[in-house]
Every structure is written in structure tokens, then in C-alpha cells.
Amino acid sequence: MPQYLKLQPPFIARDHFLSQIPAPHPAIEMCETVDSLGRILSEDLFAPHPLPQFPRSTVDGYAVRSGETNGASESLPALLRLAGEAPMGKIAVQSVLSGEAILIHTGGMLPPGADAVVMLEQTQLTGSDNLEIYRPVAANENIIQVGEDVHTSDLVIPAGRRIRPVEIGGLMSFGVTCVRVNRAPRVGILSSGDEIVPPYESPQAGQVRDINTATMSAIVREAGGVPVDYPIIPDDPEALYQAVARAHAENDMVLITAGSSASTRDLTSEVVARLGKPGVLVHGVNVRPGKPTILAVCDGKPVIGLPGNPVSALVISGLFARPAIHKLLGCTDPVYQPAITARLTATVSSLAGREDWVPVILQPSEQGYLAEPIFFKSNLIFNLVRANGLLHIEADATGLTAGEMASIEIL
Amino acid sequence: MPQYLKLQPPFIARDHFLSQIPAPHPAIEMCETVDSLGRILSEDLFAPHPLPQFPRSTVDGYAVRSGETNGASESLPALLRLAGEAPMGKIAVQSVLSGEAILIHTGGMLPPGADAVVMLEQTQLTGSDNLEIYRPVAANENIIQVGEDVHTSDLVIPAGRRIRPVEIGGLMSFGVTCVRVNRAPRVGILSSGDEIVPPYESPQAGQVRDINTATMSAIVREAGGVPVDYPIIPDDPEALYQAVARAHAENDMVLITAGSSASTRDLTSEVVARLGKPGVLVHGVNVRPGKPTILAVCDGKPVIGLPGNPVSALVISGLFARPAIHKLLGCTDPVYQPAITARLTATVSSLAGREDWVPVILQPSEQGYLAEPIFFKSNLIFNLVRANGLLHIEADATGLTAGEMASIEIL
Numbered sequence: 001m002p003q004y005l006k007l008q009p010p011f012i013a014r015d016h017f018l019s020q021i022p023a024p025h026p027a028i029e030m031c032e033t034v035d036s037l038g039r040i041l042s043e044d045l046f047a048p049h050p051l052p053q054f055p056r057s058t059v060d061g062y063a064v065r066s067g068e069t070n071g072a073s074e075s076l077p078a079l080l081r082l083a084g085e086a087p088m089g090k091i092a093v094q095s096v097l098s099g100e101a102i103l104i105h106t107g108g109m110l111p112p113g114a115d116a117v118v119m120l121e122q123t124q125l126t127g128s129d130n131l132e133i134y135r136p137v138a139a140n141e142n143i144i145q146v147g148e149d150v151h152t153s154d155l156v157i158p159a160g161r162r163i164r165p166v167e168i169g170g171l172m173s174f175g176v177t178c179v180r181v182n183r184a185p186r187v188g189i190l191s192s193g194d195e196i197v198p199p200y201e202s203p204q205a206g207q208v209r210d211i212n213t214a215t216m217s218a219i220v221r222e223a224g225g226v227p228v229d230y231p232i233i234p235d236d237p238e239a240l241y242q243a244v245a246r247a248h249a250e251n252d253m254v255l256i257t258a259g260s261s262a263s264t265r266d267l268t269s270e271v272v273a274r275l276g277k278p279g280v281l282v283h284g285v286n287v288r289p290g291k292p293t294i295l296a297v298c299d300g301k302p303v304i305g306l307p308g309n310p311v312s313a314l315v316i317s318g319l320f321a322r323p324a325i326h327k328l329l330g331c332t333d334p335v336y337q338p339a340i341t342a343r344l345t346a347t348v349s350s351l352a353g354r355e356d357w358v359p360v361i362l363q364p365s366e367q368g369y370l371a372e373p374i375f376f377k378s379n380l381i382f383n384l385v386r387a388n389g390l391l392h393i394e395a396d397a398t399g400l401t402a403g404e405m406a407s408i409e410i411l
Numbered sequence: 412m413p414q415y416l417k418l419q420p421p422f423i424a425r426d427h428f429l430s431q432i433p434a435p436h437p438a439i440e441m442c443e444t445v446d447s448l449g450r451i452l453s454e455d456l457f458a459p460h461p462l463p464q465f466p467r468s469t470v471d472g473y474a475v476r477s478g479e480t481n482g483a484s485e486s487l488p489a490l491l492r493l494a495g496e497a498p499m500g501k502i503a504v505q506s507v508l509s510g511e512a513i514l515i516h517t518g519g520m521l522p523p524g525a526d527a528v529v530m531l532e533q534t535q536l537t538g539s540d541n542l543e544i545y546r547p548v549a550a551n552e553n554i555i556q557v558g559e560d561v562h563t564s565d566l567v568i569p570a571g572r573r574i575r576p577v578e579i580g581g582l583m584s585f586g587v588t589c590v591r592v593n594r595a596p597r598v599g600i601l602s603s604g605d606e607i608v609p610p611y612e613s614p615q616a617g618q619v620r621d622i623n624t625a626t627m628s629a630i631v632r633e634a635g636g637v638p639v640d641y642p643i644i645p646d647d648p649e650a651l652y653q654a655v656a657r658a659h660a661e662n663d664m665v666l667i668t669a670g671s672s673a674s675t676r677d678l679t680s681e682v683v684a685r686l687g688k689p690g691v692l693v694h695g696v697n698v699r700p701g702k703p704t705i706l707a708v709c710d711g712k713p714v715i716g717l718p719g720n721p722v723s724a725l726v727i728s729g730l731f732a733r734p735a736i737h738k739l740l741g742c743t744d745p746v747y748q749p750a751i752t753a754r755l756t757a758t759v760s761s762l763a764g765r766e767d768w769v770p771v772i773l774q775p776s777e778q779g780y781l782a783e784p785i786f787f788k789s790n791l792i793f794n795l796v797r798a799n800g801l802l803h804i805e806a807d808a809t810g811l812t813a814g815e816m817a818s819i820e821i822l
Contacts, residue, residue: 033610033625034625034628034629037629037632037633051791051792051793052619053614053616053619054616054617056790058790060673060674087605087617088604088605088606088617088646089604089605089606089607089617089618090615090616090617091615091616091617092617105674105675107604107606107619107719107790108606108617109616109617120673144790144791148791149790149791149792149793149794150793154793156793156796157796164629164822165626165627165629165630165633165725166626166721166725166792166795166796166798166822167796168625168626168628168629169622169623169625169626169721169792169795170622170792170793170796172610172620172621172622172625172626173610173619173620173622173792173793174620175610175611175612175613175620176610177610177611193499193500193518194498194499194500195499195500195518195519196500199444199583199584199586199587199588200586200588201586202586203464204501204502205464205465205501205502205520206465206498206499206500206501206502206503206519206520207500208463208464208518208584209583209584209585209586210583211580211581211583211584212580214444214445214579214580214583215576215577215579215580215583216576217445217579218445218448218575218576218579219576221448222448222576235499262471262531263471263516264516308518310577310580314576314577333799334773334774334775334799336751336773336780336799336821337751338749338750338751338820338821339749339750339751340747340748340749340750362745362747363745364745369747379467379469379518379555379560380462380555380559380560381462381560381577381580381581381584382462382560382561382565382567382581382584383560384577384580385567385568385577385578385581387577388744388745388747409749410747410749411575411577
């Protein structure tokens with residue numbers, strides 16, 4: 001029996017692997033803020049001015065001196081004189097004098113003299129300028145004060161944040177229309193195998209089209225990296241070394257989907273070991289599918305050898321490639337793995353000590369979501385196309401029983 | 412009290428709104444398969460040939476006649492003569508004759524005469540060509556048969572599927588390097604308000620920079636639409652009508668973030684009503700934040716009027732804009748809303764009958780995730796920037812208590 005696999009638990013393998021990737025200093029590039037969705041902010045953003053910059057009303061109503069509404073009620077309203085209207089988008093110059101109120105709209109600037117706004121719904125205008133107020137307001141009620149959102153020099157967006165729509169809004173609120181972001185890591189993608197031909201070629205008997213390069217490229221793109229594809233490599237040690245060394249030199253990270261035979265995997269491991277220190281960290285992970293995974297860091301660049309079948313590629317990318325890209329990106333956000341809870345329609349067994357990932361078909365039902373495990377050979381791409389979820393069975397479990405609730409990661 | 416709001420429950424409002432959007436016939440465009448990630452497939456893909464196209468080994472081992480391994484064990488191995496090696500990537504011409512085995516690698520073509528493969532680990536080579544086999548194999552063991560993944564003419568990817576990395580792999584396996592996809596809907600985005608200036612301008616006293624246009628554009632892009640931005644509209648009925656009518660004519664959908672005052676909202680509703688039948692379907696939704704939402708379909712195009720503050724924009728986009736874009740895209744995949752379960756650190760109250768959405772800060776802890784609700788005025792963008800989750804309180808609940816577990820949507 002081949003001895004090349006010293007199986008490591010996936011999370012220990014991952015921590016070891018990630019810890020050997022040096023803290024990144026990603027190159028920085030400029031980007032229009034409107035095009036920055038999903039990019040990683042390079043610098044802390046400090047507020048150049050307070051927000052809001054002037055006191056604003058949060059409702060439609062009347063700016064008043066709050067003390068003059070004390071004790072107001074339906075039966076005994078406070079009576080004020082409507083003295084004018086605060087203009088939208090202009091400085092409010094007219095002061096609210098004693099006994100007066102000024103009409104104000106949501107977002108309008110609070111006039112001098114006023115310290116609160118009474119909601120329109122709690123008032124009635126009788127005649128042209130007699131205002132009845134049916135409820136007292138406290139000082140500052142229905143107002144956003146200067147700096148209530150942020151004060152000048154507050155750290156408002158930290159470096160390393162992945163830019164979402166709300167960050168774009170936040171940047172725009174300070175007029176930051178151009179922003180420094182981390183350059184996305186380039187990930188070289190290599191597939192090897194004498195039986196593999198490019199997808200645009202017609203395979204001869206015994207040959208198959210390469211699906212790994214395109215699949216891995218898409219996975220890299222989803223994770224925030226820039227995939228760089230290389231031509232298919234024949235099963236030849238020197239050709240493999242030349243191709244891998246070139247991809248290693250030209251990129252920030254390398255993914256190799258080698259042939260799945262044991263000899264090819266050993267070959268990949270030897271080739272990767274020649275690329276630089278510390279070299280191969282993990283060769284074999286206690287996970288199904290994906291056992292013969294190679295995790296290496298060579299001269300500061302992560303290199304991953306993946307089994308050449310679709311399910312393994314998906315699982316191993318999620319466990320190792322995505323977090324590595326995330327680290328190279330300089331992204332400091334915690335990673336949450338959202339999932340939905342579903343009821344298993346069949347029993348799934350698992351070896352204790354081994355983590356299992358099983359593709360499932362999720363379906364809504366009257367009783368919540370159902371998850372139907374797909375049992376199949378992991379070489380079959382179209383069974384995976386049918387799946388829309390992945391069931392994770394922890395290493396300490398020996399399986400899950402039909403009818404049990406399980407957490408399903410959405411594919 | 413203004414009577415313009417006839418509050419509808421959000422899910423009823425959404426169903427009514429979506430049902431009025433005509434079944435789409437999106438325009439089709441060609442796309443390189445490698446660039447098709449996230450696009451919607453326009454046509455059913457039927458398998459042009461079986462997969463695999465030849466019987467393949469799933470392991471490293473020896474191709475044999477399974478009957479000749481009957482009864483094999485460690486103590487009494489079956490003895491076969493190693494007669495050769497099946498080449499990778501070529502047609503296997505050498506037959507396995509009676510009493511023979513042929514070395515084969517994972518993915519290699521099964522030689523004629525053989526009907527199973529014995530795993531390398533269950534054999535030992537003694538001398539140059541004497542092979543001992545320690546376990547019997549059944550017919551078809553460790554083999555993928557022709558068509559075991561798909562048969563010719565099988566429907567392998569349905570029209571309307573959102574293309575993921577595995578679909579790209581599936582397309583490549585048939586040599587489909589170019590694919591027909593649905594054109595993404597164009598969504599016109601309009602903001603109005605006398606107090607709003609473009610982000611690149613310095614606001615004067617009483618003015619604020621427009622954050623809604625950029626935020627909504629990013630949300631539209633995330634949802635799969637193409638945002639089309641229009642200049643800021645002053646609070647003037649005719650200007651608003653001209654701008655909205657133009658955006659309606661030029662796009663497949665329109666999003667208007669109008670001023671937040673009641674009068675502006677009424678104005679928006681009147682303007683939208685003039686665009687075409689059936690017109691305004693919903694004016695007021697029983698959700699916080701986002702109550703004064705306008706949902707309309709005019710001449711077959713959805714038009715949404717959103718409250719002009721960041722939290723409402725986010726919540727209302729998720730409830731109404733994203734599903735509308737999804738429908739216009741012609742995407743037929745079910746939508747799953749993944750979430751993570753977290754323990755609330757504070758009590759959140761809610762009115763019975765009203766759905767509430769509360770931004771939270773998620774944090775990992777020893778006891779699982781914690782969710783800290785952020786209580787704030789929804790006009791404050793930077794409080795939302797701090798949030799990384801949204802807590803959903805169902806309409807029939809009157810709140811959630813500190814310490815309760817809750818489902819949190821990741822932002």
C-alpha cells in the first residue's frame with residue numbers, strides 16, 4: 001500500500017498552511033468608487049468632516065422651542081404661530097422666535113432658535129398660521145445632531161474591509177469618488193495529464209476534455225482572485241517542473257490539478273518541493289473527497305495540488321484555496337459561512353475521524369427545506385451540476401440519519 | 412394624519428408585485444463560457460454525446476476479468492500474469508486475455524476483455540510479471556461505464572440556470588466554449604431632492620452628498636442587473652416626471668429614491684402612476700424600515716420608489732428589487748436565503764403585524780456567534796457600515812429577547 005499519504009485533519013492542515021503564507025503587502029491600485037464593489041480597501045478611511053454637517057430633521061413637521069410644547073395634549077394643545085418654512089438644500093436663516101414654529105421637511109436644516117421638531121401628525125393648522133400642537137416634544141427630539149453619525153477624524157472604514165454597497169455609500173458621503181484598493185492576487189492554474197485535451201478540441205478515443213482549468217478559474221474569480229490559465233501539461237516530470245516553475249514565478253499563487261494517479265501525485269509533490277522553502281507542508285488530508293491534496297508554500301507563495309475531479313476541486317477550493325486567496329487579498333473581515341438548515345432525506349455514513357462533504361439537492365417543502373444526498377463517483381461532473389448544496393459531516397461524527405436536520409452550505 | 416399609506420404585509424406586497432411583472436423574454440447574447448460566471452443560460456443544454464465516451468478506471472490498479480478473482484484472499488491470492496500497461500490518453504488496443512491483467516491508471520481506458528479493475532493496494536507484484544490479487548472484484552467494480560454520467564440527448568443544464576463554476580465545467584466537458592446567455596436587465600437609478608448634490612461636489616450649508624445613487628447601483632450590480640445612473644432631480648413635479656419617464660423608456664426597470672418627505676413621496680407616486688398600466692400596486696408596506704415604499708409595474712416594467720435612507724434602501728432592495736431583477740433575468744433557480752444562527756446580546760422589540768429588520772454586528776465567540784443589534788436612526792450610513800448582518804423579526808413576533816438564538820442574514 002502506498003505510504004505517501006500522512007493524512008492530516010483538514011482544519012489543522014489549513015491553519016498550518018495559512019500560517020506559512022506571509023502577511024501580505026498587496027500592491028495598491030486606484031479604482032473609481034462606483035467600480036470598487038468587492039474590492040479590498042487599502043487604507044483606513046478617517047472622516048474628513050462630521051456627518052451630518054448641520055442639524056437635520058428626521059421627520060416632516062415643525063421646528064419649535066421644545067419648552068413651549070410642555071404639557072401639550074389633545075384637549076389642551078400648545079398654540080404657536082407658523083412663521084415660515086425652512087428651505088430644503090439651503091441654509092436656514094430665519095430663526096424660530098418665542099411662540100413661533102417653522103415648517104420643516106425630512107432632511108431639512110434645523111432653523112436657529114429651534115431645538116426640536118414636532119411631527120406633522122401631532123399638529124393641526126387652524127387658519128393660515130395658527131398651529132395647534134397635541135403632544136410635547138423633548139429637546140433634540142426628531143433631530144440628528146452635527147456629528148451624530150460620525151465625528152471628524154473618526155475611523156469610519158478600516159483598511160482590509162471588503163467593499164459592499166454600504167461602504168460605497170459611506171465613501172460617497174465624504175466625496176471619496178476614487179479609492180485605493182489592494183491588487184487582486186494572480187493565481188496560476190495548471191492542469192496536467194496525457195489524457196486531457198483543451199475544451200475546444202475533439203477528444204480522440206481515450207482522451208477527455210479539460211474541465212478543471214475552467215472550473216478552477218471560475219472558483220478563483222468568485223474568491224476575488226485573477227485566474228491565469230496555462231496550457232495543459234503532459235505527464236512528464238521535466239515538462240511539469242518547467243510549467244509549474246513558470247506559473248510560480250509569474251503569479252502570487254499556483255493551483256495544480258494533476259492527474260489523479262498516485263504516481264502523478266507523487267510527481268507533483270516532488271516538483272512543488274523544488275520551487276522554494278518551506279515547500280510541501282501537507283500531503284494528504286483526512287477529508288472525502290479530496291484526500292490526496294498537496295498544500296505548500298514556496299518562497300512566500302501558496303501552491304496547492306488538487307485532485308483532478310470536480311467534487312474534490314470544489315471541496316478543496318473551499319477549504320484551502322479560498323482562504324489562501326482571502327489572505328493574499330489582505331482582507332481582514334471575518335469569514336462567515338452562511339448555510340441553511342434542511343432535513344436529510346437519506347442516511348449518510350462517514351468514517352469517524354474523517355470529514356465528509358456530500359453534494360445534496362435542496363428542495364423547499366411544507367415542512368421546510370429537504371436535502372437529498374447525491375451518492376456518486378466524484379468524477380461525474382453532471383451529478384454535481386444537479387446539486388445546489390454541500391452537506392458537511394464533521395470528523396467526529398460517523399454519519400447522519402435520514403430525517404435528521406443538517407446544516408447545508410449553498411452552492 | 413396622512414392617509415397615503417395603506418400598509419400591506421411585505422410578502423403579500425411582493426407576491427402581488429412580482430405577479431404583475433410579465434414573464435420575461437430576455438434578449439440573448441453570446442458569451443465565452445469562461446466569462447459566463449453568474450450569467451443565466453438561455454437554452455437547455457442537451458448532451459451531444461455520452462459522458463464518459465469510453466469506459467474509464469476510477470482507481471490506479473489492474474484491469475482484469477472479474478470472474479478470475481473469485482475467492483481471492485490474503486492467504487489464497489488469485490494469480491495473474493501482468494501482460495502490459497494501458498496507455499493514458501490513447502485507445503486501449505491490447506486485450507486482457509484469460510489469466511492476464513493489465514496495469515491501468517485512474518482515468519485510463521479499460522482494455523477490451525476486462526470488466527473490472529483491482530486497486531493497486533489489493534495486489535502485489537512478485538517478480539516481473541506475476542501478480543497476486545488479495546480480494547475479489549465484482550464485474551464493473553472501479554469502472555465508470557460509457558454514459559454513466561450522462562447519455563446522449565440528456566437534458567444536462569436547463570435554460571434559466573445561473574452559471575456556477577460547475578456549470579462552466581459541464582459546458583467545457585462537451586466543448587461548449589461559447590454560450591447563449593440572457594441579457595442582464597438595465598435598471599435606471601434616480602435620486603431626487605433639492606438638498607442633494609453629486610458626490611464629487613462640496614455640499615453647501617443645508618446640502619448633503621448623494622449616497623443613494625451609488626449604493627443602489629452597487630446593489631443592482633450584485634443582484635445581476637446593469638445599473639444606469641441618472642442626474643439628481645430637483646423637487647419639481649415636471650422635472651421628476653420627465654426624468655422618470657426617460658429612465659422608464661430607456662431601461663427594463665426603474666428605482667427611484669425620492670426625498671423622504673411625505674409630499675415628495677406622494678409626488679413620486681403620482682408621477683409613477685402616469686407611466687403606464689397597471690401602475691402603482693402598493694403604496695406602503697408594513698415593514699420597518701421601509702414603510703413608505705412604492706411598488707409599481709408600468710407597461711410591463713417594474714418601478715420601485717424607495718425611501719431615501721441607507722437601511723431602508725438595503726432592506727427594500729432585498730425584499731423587492733432583487734427578486735424583480737431575478738425575474739427579469741429569466742433565472743429559474745430557487746432562491747435560498749442563507750443565514751447563520753447567532754445569540755442575541757440585547758432584546759429587540761417589534762410591533763405585532765409589522766416585520767422588522769435590524770442591523771447587527773456578528774462576532775464569533777466560544778459559544779458560537781453573537782449578534783449585537785445596532786439601534787439607530789436609519790439615516791446614519793456609518794452605523795450600517797459597522798453592521799455585517801441583518802436580523803429579521805417576523806410579522807407575528809413581538810420581538811426577541813436577549814440570549815435568544817436568531818437567524819441572521821449575512822450582509
